[in-house]
Amino acid sequence: MILALVCAEAAAQYVPAWEAGDLARKGTRIAVRDTTLDRETTRLLLQEYGGEELVRTWDHYVKQRGWGVGLTAGGYSVAVIGAGYSLIYMVAGVVGSAFAAIGGEEAVQNLWDQLGPNFTGGMIVAGVGLVTGTTGAVLLGRSNHQLKGIVRGCNEAGPASVQVTLGPTPSGFGLSIRF
Numbered sequence: 001m002i003l004a005l006v007c008a009e010a011a012a013q014y015v016p017a018w019e020a021g022d023l024a025r026k027g028t029r030i031a032v033r034d035t036t037l038d039r040e041t042t043r044l045l046l047q048e049y050g051g052e053e054l055v056r057t058w059d060h061y062v063k064q065r066g067w068g069v070g071l072t073a074g075g076y077s078v079a080v081i082g083a084g085y086s087l088i089y090m091v092a093g094v095v096g097s098a099f100a101a102i103g104g105e106e107a108v109q110n111l112w113d114q115l116g117p118n119f120t121g122g123m124i125v126a127g128v129g130l131v132t133g134t135t136g137a138v139l140l141g142r143s144n145h146q147l148k149g150i151v152r153g154c155n156e157a158g159p160a161s162v163q164v165t166l167g168p169t170p171s172g173f174g175l176s177i178r179f
Contacts, residue, residue, distance in 0.1 A: 081126075
């Protein structure tokens with residue numbers, strides 16, 4: 001059991017060998033040739049290539065992409081609901097006007113005075129939804145562009161060579177060698 005856990009941990013930390021041109025972005029992860037890496041292995045690959053700053057940048061745009069997806073879906077859903085709500089009141093006003101016309105011009109005006117605020121409210125909700133959805137679409141597009149750029153940069157340069165640094169390490173201070 002312990003051996004299985006140790007092997008699983010070692011496998012989770014393995015970054016496959018890659019060459020320039022082998023990487024592709026798959027959503028918020030990186031694929032090496034045809035193998036899509038999990039989140040942690042993606043982060044390890046980025047750390048090996050560009051250090052902790054590149055990992056922070058990747059995480060920032062992954063988070064921004066999540067906000068973009070949520071705002072786009074939520075915003076446009078609210079816009080459709082608001083427009084549908086207004087459409088219902090508009091149809092009710094047109095149909096009601098036909099029946100209220102029997103009562104004269106004043107009856108029609110009273111009907112529209114009662115339905116107007118609901119129609120306007122629905123249009124305001126639809127407008128807020130459109131603005132929110134558009135903001136989300138911009139965030140989504142920008143984050144996708146940035147994530148592709150990171151992968152493109154890694155792809156053009158290929159894997160990092162051996163790095164030797166002297167300074168703080170996870171276990172204290174010392175010499176660190178990264179292959």
